[in-house]
Amino acid sequence: MFFRLALSSLWNRRGSAVLTFLAIAVSVFVLLGVEQIRHQARSSFGNTVSGIDLVVGARTGDINLLLYSVFRLGNATNNLAWQSYRDIAADPNVAWTIPISLGDSHQGYRVMGTTTDYFTHFRFGQGRSLALAMGSPFSDLFDVVLGSEVARTLGYRLGDELTLAHGLGSTSFSRHDANPFRVAGILEPTGTPVDQTLHVSLEGIEAIHIGWQGGVKLPGLPATVENIKEQDLTPESITAFMVGLKSRLATFRLQRQINTYPGEPLTAILPGVTLTQLWQMMAVMENTLRLISALVLLASLLGLAAMLLASIRERQREIAVMRAIGASPWFLLALVEAEALLITVGATLAAVALLALATSASRDALAERFSLFFDSSLITPDSLVYLLAIVAGALAIGLIPGITAYRRALQQQLG
Structure with a gap:
């Protein structure tokens, strides 16, 4: 019931919600894509020679x-x-x-x-x-x-x-x-x-x-x-x-x-040991790519907060109606957090599906032209950590409009 209400609320603002959804999906796709390429590049780099002592x-x-x-x-x-x-x-x-x-x-x-x-x-x-x-x-x-x-x-x-x-x-x-x-x-x-x-x-x-x-x-x-x-x-x-x-x-x-x-x-x-030394020299490039991807994702999450914050101002009558039927300020804060969670989780799942499709379609070309051998494990342990961090970040960002809705509800109660 609670998430159905959140979905209905997002549907009423589907234009801005869809744009925010796409922005987060693209940023998550970039972040996971960079991580996947980094992981596979490291693996393929080490697999250039095999069995040579x-x-x-x-x-x-x-x-x-x-x-x-x-x-x-x-x-x-x-x-x-x-x-x-x-x-x-x-x-x-x-x-x-x-x-x-x-x-x-x-x-x-x-x-x-x-x-x-x-x-x-x-x-x-x-x-x-x-x-x-x-x-x-x-x-x-x-x-x-x-x-x-x-x-x-x-x-x-x-x-x-x-x-x-x-x-x-x-x-x-x-x-x-x-x-x-x-x-x-x-x-x-x-x-x-x-x-x-x-x-x-x-x-x-x-x-x-x-x-x-x-x-x-x-x-x-x-x-x-x-x-x-x-x-x-x-x-x-x-x-x-x-x-x-x-x-x-x-x-x-x-x-x-x-x-x-x-x-x-x-x-x-020893080729394996020397490859490790060589890869350590490239750590700066790896960290730079990660930083760029993280900044893109942060910009998208801030866009999510801006969209929800703007919606609070447009939802004065909706908030008043929910307060009239007994909704508490904490309920309104949780509702905003649920909307942020739904958009982020949905965008993340879409990004993972898109990455899987892109990887499957380009696997042979990437192996032949760029020496990147993609295996079946699309989500690495590092990627899983990133996904959890994205959800946690969305909940943290969602507190900004959520607290705004909470305060407005308190003001209406005092009024």
Whole structure:
């Protein structure tokens, strides 16, 4: 009966009530959306690599090593010797390794030299393995496997030829045009930096740099494919490599062993720990987004208070009638609070439903383009706290017009 009266009262002022409802629904949608994106971005960020125990590179900072080896951001300070890689890979605790060589590009996309172990052992997300949408891993010296975004953006298909460029710029005048590569495979979307990478063999990287020195092509006729294949294409150095261990109990021992490797200065990092450090550096951005969302919500709740306060002045006759039939001042205060609660709860439920619909409709696109993997848990523990805080805030804001109605009722009683 009480809430039915509150609904009837809101219906009589449905124009302003609907506008307030929409304002709160939009602000709650923004707040929950930001929280959901923050939560999923953090989860997806950590899921860029999965099942990799160590990442090893030349001596540098932990975050820098993670950025250029996993996220293809920045440049390596130095390479590590192939012999050092072979020594560490031969450790009895090592189950598998994935060597990577960076430094070339194609129309702004990074080129990564590796081995076929990359397609076997690399994992992302919740332990998901790479899968080919078409074609097969590279088998010939000048085969290339494209990430999904590279193939989609540049319009490549199986069998197309492309030329790699020296360096990482989107425009390069040092092109390896003597030996074009053939598209042998295209990977399925992963929502990770794999989608923006061209994958070739380590031997292919060595082959295109024959006749080059210091990033400059030496004068003379380029070597033929037959002559190149007859040469020893074992690399002298690589950029970094990923390590999977037989037992994680040996992780810290092997990390310490690599960090004190006598052959050359090396750095071994735990990807999960370094990702946590990287995310802590981004805490300022997270808090800024939260603050903006909270201010938007606060503005909407103040609008709710303004709407209810204005309605009090228009409801003098209604208040007088309710006082005449025995309604107490406390009843009028509770009625205003109930109206604020109904608008806020209804707007919150509408915002949650809209967020669920938007998430479901854009899940695949967000995963493919922005590396955001939305799971089924729409409401996180933090989001639940926010929802309770919104309801509590609405009740607190509703006290402003509620107390006004209470005082007017007392004045009528005294009169």
